[in-house]
Amino acid sequence: xxxxxxxxxxxxxxxxxxxxxxxxxxxxxxxxxxxxxxxxxxxxxxxxxxxxxxxxxxxxxxxxxxxxxxxxxxxxxxxxxxxxxxxxxxxxxxxxxxxxxxxxxxxxxxxxxxxxxxxxxxxxxxxxxxxxxxxxxxxxxxxxxxxxxxxxxxxxxxxxxxxxxxxxxxxxxxxxxxxxxxxxxxxxxxxxxxxxxxxxxxxxxxxxxxxxxxxxxxxxxxxxxxxxxxxxxxxxxxxxxxxxxxxxxxxx
Numbered sequence: 001x002x003x004x005x006x007x008x009x010x011x012x013x014x015x016x017x018x019x020x021x022x023x024x025x026x027x028x029x030x031x032x033x034x035x036x037x038x039x040x041x042x043x044x045x046x047x048x049x050x051x052x053x054x055x056x057x058x059x060x061x062x063x064x065x066x067x068x069x070x071x072x073x074x075x076x077x078x079x080x081x082x083x084x085x086x087x088x089x090x091x092x093x094x095x096x097x098x099x100x101x102x103x104x105x106x107x108x109x110x111x112x113x114x115x116x117x118x119x120x121x122x123x124x125x126x127x128x129x130x131x132x133x134x135x136x137x138x139x140x141x142x143x144x145x146x147x148x149x150x151x152x153x154x155x156x157x158x159x160x161x162x163x164x165x166x167x168x169x170x171x172x173x174x175x176x177x178x179x180x181x182x183x184x185x186x187x188x189x190x191x192x193x194x195x196x197x198x199x200x201x202x203x204x205x206x207x208x209x210x211x212x213x214x215x216x217x218x219x220x221x222x223x224x225x226x227x228x229x230x231x232x233x234x235x236x237x238x239x240x241x242x243x244x245x246x247x248x249x250x251x252x
Contacts, residue, residue, distance in 0.1 A: 006032045014039045014147070016076045030167035033154060034184040036147035041191055044143030047071045048136030055132045064128025067139070068120065079146075080116065082231015084108050087115030089221060089228065096223045100161055103228045119235050126242035131249070137195040138203075142241040145207030148188040149237030150230045152211040155181050160224030169225065199248040206244035207237035 009028040012021040014036070022028070051067040058066070072080055085103040091111025092102045102109075108116075130138050154172040159165050172180060192200030211233055218229045 007035070010035060010039050011042070015043060015074055017074070026164070026167055030171040033151055033168050033171055034180040035187070036151050037144045037184055037188040037191065040143040040145075040147030041140050043071065043074060044140035045136065046074065047143070048139035051127065051130075051135050051139060052132065055135065060128040061125075064124040064126070067127050068124045071139075071143070079231035079234040080120075082228040083119060083235045084112035084116045085228040086232035087112035090217065096160070096221060099221055100226060103226065119239055123235075123239045123242065126239065126246060129246055130242075134196070134249075137200075138242070138245050141192045141196055141200045141203050141245065142207075142238045144188050144191050145204045145241035146234045146238040148184055148204065149207045149211035149214075149233045151181070151184045152208055153215055153225055153230060153233050156212070157215050157218065157225040157229075160218070160222040160226050160229075164227035165225050165230060168230070196245070199245055199252070202248050203241040203244045206240040210237045210240045 005022065006028045008019045009022055009025040010032055011017055011019050013025055013029040047067055047070055050070050051063055054063040054066060085105075085108075088105070088109040088111045089099045089103040091109065092099050094102075127135075127139070150168075151172065154165075154168040155177070157169060159169040188204050189201065192204045194200075196203065214229060214233050214236065215225065218225050222229070
């Protein structure tokens with residue numbers, strides 16, 4: 001019964017699905033972060049079904065835009081907000097502390113707008129290019145990859161300052177650290193390979209590559225990761241996974 005509470009809090013933290021949020025939602029989400037890919041699979045499944053239905057009545061480009069909008073609304077735009085803040089942070093010329101302050105600013109600057117626009121347009125275009133017969137599987141895998149990217153960033157990275165990211169970094173560095181990582185990887189690769197075989201495997205690898213690159217960028221600019229960096233990792237890993245799927249399918 002207790003496990004159901006934690007899973008409910010994971011869903012409440014990562015989505016806008018009205019399952020109810022307990023006071024210890026943040027703590028539970030951090031402690032069970034290794035299950036993020038499972039929630040990603042649910043998000044991807046819902047988005048995939050939505051996209052598949054729309055493909056029967058609308059042009060593919062419109063479906064790509066509406067499907068991404070569905071995903072962003074379903075996840076409450078939290079990760080998109082992190083992407084915009086991340087763009088502002090890396091564009092600002094100054095010390096890490098000031099860069100973090102810029103990311104916390106409520107206003108969005110040119111760096112955030114530019115990065116957000118490119119990622120959103122590219123992601124919508126990628127979804128529009130997906131084949132109807134595999135769009136559900138592809139969106140499931142891309143969301144699983146996006147959530148695994150955040151797990152990897154918490155497992156590898158260090159917290160740049162005390163904030164939301166601290167809970168997740170501390171949890172992924174606590175007892176059974178290696179087991180937590182193995183479970184997350186097993187879930188992500190298991191789902192991806194079952195649905196798309198080698199294409200799915202490659203998509204997850206692409207998401208992992210993005211996560212590791214962002215760790216390097218974040219260490220350089222912020223001396224660690226923040227909640228906004230996690231959000232950026234989710235959005236960029238989704239895009240990288242979709243690109244990998246399209247490339248692999250065309251090569252095949």
